[in-house]
Amino acid sequence: MATVLEPKPITAADFKGKVDPDWCPGCGDFGVLSSLQKVLAEMNVSPHNVVTISGIGCSSNLPGFIDTYGMHTLHGRALAVATGVKMANHKLHVVVTGGDGDGFGIGGNHFIHTIRRNVDLLYIAMDNQIYGLTTGQTSPTSRKGMKTKSMPYGNVEEPINPIALALAAGATFVARGFSAEPKHLAELIKQGLEHKGFSFIDVFSPCVTYNHDNTYAWFRERVKKLELDSSYDSFDWHKAMKRALVWGDEIPIGKFFQRTDLPSLDQAEPILDHGGPLAHRELRIAPEVVRSFIAELM
Amino acid sequence: MDRTFAVAIGGAAGQGVATPGDVFAKIFARRGLHLNAYNAYQSIIRGGHTFLTIRAGIEEVTCFGDRIDLLIPLNQDSMDRHLGLMKPGSAVVYNADTIRPGPHATAAQLCPLPVNQLSKGSRSKVEQNTLALGASLKMMGVGFEPLAEILTEQFMRKGDKVVTENLNIARLGYDYAAANFLPFASPIPMSGMQYAVLSGNIALAMGGAAAGVKFYCAYPMSPSTGVLHWMAAHAREAGIMVRQVEDEIGVINMAIGAAHAGVRAMCATSGGGFALMTEGLGMSAMMETPVVVVDVQRAGPSTGVPTKTEQGDLWQMLGAGFGDFPRLIAAPTDIADCFKLVPEMHNLADRFQCPGIILGDLLLSEGRSSVDPKQLNFDTKIDRGEMIVSADPTKETNGYKRYKITESGISPRAIPGVPGHTHTAATDEHDEDGVLISDEFTNPAKRRAMMEKRQRKVSGIEAAVELPALIGPPDADVTLVGWGSTKGVIREAVAILNEEGISTNQLQIRWLVPLHGKAILNILELSKYTIIVENNYSGQFARYLRSETSYVPNGYIRKYDGEPFMPHHIVEAVKEQLASKTHETQLSVPVHEILV
Numbered sequence: 001m002a003t004v005l006e007p008k009p010i011t012a013a014d015f016k017g018k019v020d021p022d023w024c025p026g027c028g029d030f031g032v033l034s035s036l037q038k039v040l041a042e043m044n045v046s047p048h049n050v051v052t053i054s055g056i057g058c059s060s061n062l063p064g065f066i067d068t069y070g071m072h073t074l075h076g077r078a079l080a081v082a083t084g085v086k087m088a089n090h091k092l093h094v095v096v097t098g099g100d101g102d103g104f105g106i107g108g109n110h111f112i113h114t115i116r117r118n119v120d121l122l123y124i125a126m127d128n129q130i131y132g133l134t135t136g137q138t139s140p141t142s143r144k145g146m147k148t149k150s151m152p153y154g155n156v157e158e159p160i161n162p163i164a165l166a167l168a169a170g171a172t173f174v175a176r177g178f179s180a181e182p183k184h185l186a187e188l189i190k191q192g193l194e195h196k197g198f199s200f201i202d203v204f205s206p207c208v209t210y211n212h213d214n215t216y217a218w219f220r221e222r223v224k225k226l227e228l229d230s231s232y233d234s235f236d237w238h239k240a241m242k243r244a245l246v247w248g249d250e251i252p253i254g255k256f257f258q259r260t261d262l263p264s265l266d267q268a269e270p271i272l273d274h275g276g277p278l279a280h281r282e283l284r285i286a287p288e289v290v291r292s293f294i295a296e297l298m
Numbered sequence: 299m300d301r302t303f304a305v306a307i308g309g310a311a312g313q314g315v316a317t318p319g320d321v322f323a324k325i326f327a328r329r330g331l332h333l334n335a336y337n338a339y340q341s342i343i344r345g346g347h348t349f350l351t352i353r354a355g356i357e358e359v360t361c362f363g364d365r366i367d368l369l370i371p372l373n374q375d376s377m378d379r380h381l382g383l384m385k386p387g388s389a390v391v392y393n394a395d396t397i398r399p400g401p402h403a404t405a406a407q408l409c410p411l412p413v414n415q416l417s418k419g420s421r422s423k424v425e426q427n428t429l430a431l432g433a434s435l436k437m438m439g440v441g442f443e444p445l446a447e448i449l450t451e452q453f454m455r456k457g458d459k460v461v462t463e464n465l466n467i468a469r470l471g472y473d474y475a476a477a478n479f480l481p482f483a484s485p486i487p488m489s490g491m492q493y494a495v496l497s498g499n500i501a502l503a504m505g506g507a508a509a510g511v512k513f514y515c516a517y518p519m520s521p522s523t524g525v526l527h528w529m530a531a532h533a534r535e536a537g538i539m540v541r542q543v544e545d546e547i548g549v550i551n552m553a554i555g556a557a558h559a560g561v562r563a564m565c566a567t568s569g570g571g572f573a574l575m576t577e578g579l580g581m582s583a584m585m586e587t588p589v590v591v592v593d594v595q596r597a598g599p600s601t602g603v604p605t606k607t608e609q610g611d612l613w614q615m616l617g618a619g620f621g622d623f624p625r626l627i628a629a630p631t632d633i634a635d636c637f638k639l640v641p642e643m644h645n646l647a648d649r650f651q652c653p654g655i656i657l658g659d660l661l662l663s664e665g666r667s668s669v670d671p672k673q674l675n676f677d678t679k680i681d682r683g684e685m686i687v688s689a690d691p692t693k694e695t696n697g698y699k700r701y702k703i704t705e706s707g708i709s710p711r712a713i714p715g716v717p718g719h720t721h722t723a724a725t726d727e728h729d730e731d732g733v734l735i736s737d738e739f740t741n742p743a744k745r746r747a748m749m750e751k752r753q754r755k756v757s758g759i760e761a762a763v764e765l766p767a768l769i770g771p772p773d774a775d776v777t778l779v780g781w782g783s784t785k786g787v788i789r790e791a792v793a794i795l796n797e798e799g800i801s802t803n804q805l806q807i808r809w810l811v812p813l814h815g816k817a818i819l820n821i822l823e824l825s826k827y828t829i830i831v832e833n834n835y836s837g838q839f840a841r842y843l844r845s846e847t848s849y850v851p852n853g854y855i856r857k858y859d860g861e862p863f864m865p866h867h868i869v870e871a872v873k874e875q876l877a878s879k880t881h882e883t884q885l886s887v888p889v890h891e892i893l894v
Contacts, residue, residue: 018733048717051559056725063722064734069714070722071558072734073551074581080548084555084563085714087539088513092559092714110551113544271539278539279560279713280687283510283680289535290676293504297494298327298671 012041017065028205028216029059029126031179035186036095036124037066043193050093053082055102058133059126059205062097076107079114082121083265089277090266093193094121101131104140104160115169115198120264122192125162126179126205129214136210146213162202163244163256167237173199174240174257178223179206180216181253188255197264204253219251226254234258302355303486305434306366308376312344315372318427319350321452323495325435325444326354327668330489334786335666336362338861341520341604347375356487359667360632360786364866367482368438369406370430371397381406383891387483391433391475393426409433409479416470425467432471439485442472494671498636498662499524499566501669502592505640506564507536508676511590513556513563515541515549517571520604521660522594525566546571550578550591558587558723560687560713562644566592569611570601576618579653583623583752585723586701586711588647588654588683590640595659597860606860607660609782609833612810612842615655624755626654626763627811629782633667635808641678646762649683650755651711657810659833661862662783686712686719699730703747707754756812763809765817770796770803776872777825779851780832781807781839784863788831791868800872807839815847822849829853829875831868853884861890 015037023029040050050068054060056075063070069092073081082096103111103125114123130148131137137150140160147154166174173195177185185203192199204219226232226243233239240257266272275281305322309315319335326333331354340346351362369390371377377397381390384406390399394410411433417425428449435445445468453461496504503525506514514533516526526542533540539556543549549565557563567575572593582589595611597603615627626646630636639656647654700721702709709730712719722728726736727745735744768777770792780788785806795802805821807813822828828851830840835858843849855871857863867888875884 018731046717047720049715051714052722053555061734064724067720069720070724070732071555071585072722072724072726074577074725077547077551077578077581080543080551081555081558083541084513084515084552084557085559086555087541087552088556088559088561088563089713089715109544110548113548269539270534271537275537277560277715278512278537278556279715281512281537283512283562285507285536285676287676292535293507293532294494294671294674297496297500297669298492 010041010044010046012037014047015040015067017067019064021061021065023058023061024209026208027058028128028179028203028207029062031182031185032059032097032124032126032203032205033062033065035182035189039186039189039193043190045093049091050095051085052095052097053078053085054096055098055107056133057099057102059097059099060102076102076105077110078102079107079110079123083114083117083119086119086121086266087269087278089279090120090272091277096121096123098125099132100125100127100129100141100162101139104162104165108140112169115166115171115200117265118172118197118262120197120266122189122199123201124189125200125202127162127202128205128207128211130207130211132207132210143213161244161247164241166200167241167244167257171200171257172197172259172262175201175255176253177201177203178219178253179203180220181223184225184253191255195258196260196267197262222249222251223253224250226252226256300363300365301357302353302359302363303367303438304351304353304363304365305368305370306349306351306380307370307372308347308349308380309372310345310375311339311342311348313372314424314427315348315350318370318431319352321431321445321448322352323666324448325440326352327493327495328444329440329486330491330493331355331487332357332359332493332668333495333666334359334362336661336862337664339605347379349376354486356489360789361865363790364864368434370434372427373397389437389479389482391430407480409437409475411471411474416474417467428464428467429471432468433475433479436472436475437479437481439481442469445472492671493668494674495666495668496633497524497664497666498630498633498658499594499664500528501633501636502566502640502656502658502663503528504674505637507532507538508637508678509641509644510562510680511538511564511644512561513539513553515543515552515565516567517543517546517549519568519571521596521663522566522568522592524663525592546574547578550575550589551581554578554582554585554587554589557589558585558714562648564590564592564640564644566594568594568596569598569614572611572614572618579625580619580621580623581725582653583619583625584725586651586709586752587723588651590643590647590654590656592656592658594663595657597858603860605660607833607862608858608860609659610835610838610858611657612838615657616811616842622749622753624650624652624752624759625811626650626652626759627657628809629657629807630662631782631785631806631808633662633665634669634673636662637669637674641680645679645681646759648685649681649708649762650759651683651708652755657782659783684708684710686710686716689717689719700732701728701730701748701751703730703751705754706758707751708758760812760814763812763814765814766805766807766809766821768803768805768821771801772803772824774801774803775826776800776802776876777805777822777828778802778868778872779805779807779822779828779830781810784831784833787863787865788868790865791872794865794869795872800876802872810842813846815843818843819847819849827852827876829855829872831855831863833857833862850883853886855886855888857888857890859890863888
């Protein structure tokens with residue numbers, strides 16, 4: 001997304017929401033919110049030119065805690081709603097936030113198709129490997145064997161790998177962050193916002209209340225920044241896919257993949273070539289066009 | 299007296315029933331005739347049995363009628379299914395090389411065409427159709443010129459040689475009929491009018507364009523897909539963005555997103571797709587973001603009979619989405635109304651910031667009729683309601699409340715991008731400023747205030763929607779009540795009954811929510827014998843009317859075999875009910891005798 005220059009300097013405080021977050025103390029989502037606010041301010045984007053859209057879940061409460069235009073939609077549907085918003089007004093910056101259950105479970109279909117369409121928006125999944133708001137059930141990213149209220153004898157299913165899935169679906173920007181690495185995360189968010197196309201950041205955002213497996217300590221021991229490997233080339237899809245499958249004692253974070261040669265949906269859609277955002281266009285159709293429509297029926 | 303003329307073309311899917319059908323429709327419309335067409339078909343791309351009826355006349359033709367004057371069977375199957383039903387004065391034009399009339403006597407004039415001989419052994423199946431067209435038009439008393447004109451338009455893209463070949467074949471059929479077949483008793487009339495011919499799906503799509511829809515999205519689903527096709531084909535010229543989405547859940551959410559950002563958005567589907575949309579419908583109501591959804595009913599439940607018609611989705615519309623919220627539901631009463639209703643629905647959805655549902659059905663959506671082009675009015679009123687699309691620098695915007703509590707229940711809606719009006723629209727219950735109150739322990743007062751704010755819109759909606767009106771004398775012996783698409787067939791049944799000495803009037807319901815129950819009761823209380831006619835099993839409208847007004851009619855006529863009513867179904871059922879001595883509520887279920 002291109003940065004819009006505004007006359008007045010904008011600070012992170014301009015993005016402070018009407019109410020303070022009601023997440024549990026220590027929740028990973030705090031780090032995501034503050035990184036997002038900080039980056040938007042750094043990029044000098046006006047709050048009224050941003051739409052923050054979420055589904056349902058703890059992390060989906062984020063639009064209420066940030067001062068932008070917000071939409072707190074239905075469980076799993078944020079990406080579909082966001083596509084509509086972006087198509088109706090492609091000058092707006094669209095940020096979608098939500099959790100792993102929202103995005104990869106109930107919203108999995110929209111995830112794949114929004115990627116395929118390369119809709120120009122930033123999607124931040126706050127991935128805590130658990131359903132938090134419903135008090136601790138297995139999620140699509142819960143590890144095999146993990147015991148939860150819904151699978152008390154342990155998860156027998158394989159988890160989804162959101163990075164590999166996004167790559168396979170053709171995402172043009174794929175990254176993974178960790179909410180306890182705020183500087184690193186902010187850099188990914190900045191790059192994601194600047195990327196023209198669908199930007200996906202899967203953020204490890206630990207649930208301190210319901211997930212006692214994937215804790216801050218557990219992640220800290222494992223995460224390794226891709227940026228530290230000077231030989232890593234984020235423009236190489238095959239390398240990205242190979243790294244995406246690394247999971248164990250070492251878990252890579254950072255920018256896995258980016259390509260800039262594909263047009264985003266608003267660029268690919270000829271209707272948007274001229275005339276500005278659809279939302280501000282004249283509603284009437286030109287009389288000669290109307291005449292041609294009716295002539296076809298005569 | 300019925301002064302219409304009906305042509306029917308029957309054949310297997312893929313045999314080219316549609317093309318001669320289009321030619322007849324164009325010829326009728328260009329002669330200034332009204333027409334109504336219905337295609338009975340199967341969910342099959344090749345094969346099966348397709349039966350297209352096109353009925354034309356000087357007066358408005360409101361349904362496909364009871365009688366076929368000219369049958370063109372394209373295969374033996376069509377001949378066998380329909381020949382026995384032909385009446386005296388009718389004719390059957392067919393390929394004598396491949397089709398036999400069968401052993402039974404018929405009242406119809408048999409007109410065998412020696413196709414191989416005439417087309418000199420060409421194996422093209424299209425030639426049989428073109429020969430039949432030429433022969434038929436001769437018998438109908440139509441000159442060759444109109445056919446030549448249409449065939450030229452149709453084949454122009456394929457070059458002069460193809461045009462000439464087709465004209466020659468049509469001429470052979472025309473001349474052969476002149477020499478060998480009797481013309482119809484009265485030639486097809488003409489008038490100075492010129493009509494457009496369109497399907498309900500095209501009318502719905504054009505209505506959207508006239509309403510200023512800038513975002514249309516859909517998932518293909520019969521019998522609503524025609525809306526998508528028109529939109530997609532005309533999107534660039536009309537400046538409409540059209541998207542095919544992964545499923546209907548995505549469709550309604552995308553439409554609501556677009557509407558929220560400020561455009562007029564619309565989507566169309568059938569019952570199954572609508573079922574997937576219902577959660578989104580509630581979001582539209584809760585966020586107070588308008589969206590217009592078209593449900594084109596087909597015979598259900600579940601996959602049901604995808605190519606057949608029914609009025610079986612009413613209760614789904616009434617109950618769609620959990621919780622209580624204001625909504626708009628209207629059923630267009632004919633194809634012209636499909637066009638007219640769409641801008642009307644958008645205006646109301648915008649004004650009252652709630653979901654609007656247009657409840658059509660296959661009979662209208664895939665049927666075709668003549669429409670006076672003046673009725674396709676693109677200068678129709680557009681009312682976007684209380685919307686804030688730019689910041690007013692003279693006004694203090696601090697403290698903008700998206701869900702401000704007002705007397706009308708309507709709160710001015712700022713679209714994203716307007717400075718000074720940032721807010722969050724939530725599906726959770728929220729306060730006037732959009733802040734969630736769903737998790738607040740506990741605020742029944744706020745919840746009640748917001749619920750009442752939204753519901754106050756209902757009285758505004760009721761005042762904005764026209765009252766139903768009785769057609770015909772109020773003191774008639776019989777009142778036929780229908781809703782939506784049955785208007786035309788009931789109208790014809792009413793005319794026949796009146797001709798036969800049974801004075802009958804008609805109450806056709808267009809607006810289902812709001813229903814205007816009191817106005818309906820005022821009308822029906824004066825009726826002597828009321829029958830509710832509907833295309834479903836359980837009397838969905840009758841049950842709804844009863845739930846809203848306690849009204850119970852004298853009788854019901856219901857049909858749920860997948861095919862629409864024909865006038866005689868209603869006429870015969872009315873007579874049967876009047877002849878019966880019982881005081882119990884009567885139910886008639888007419889049998890659809892033309893097997894397709």
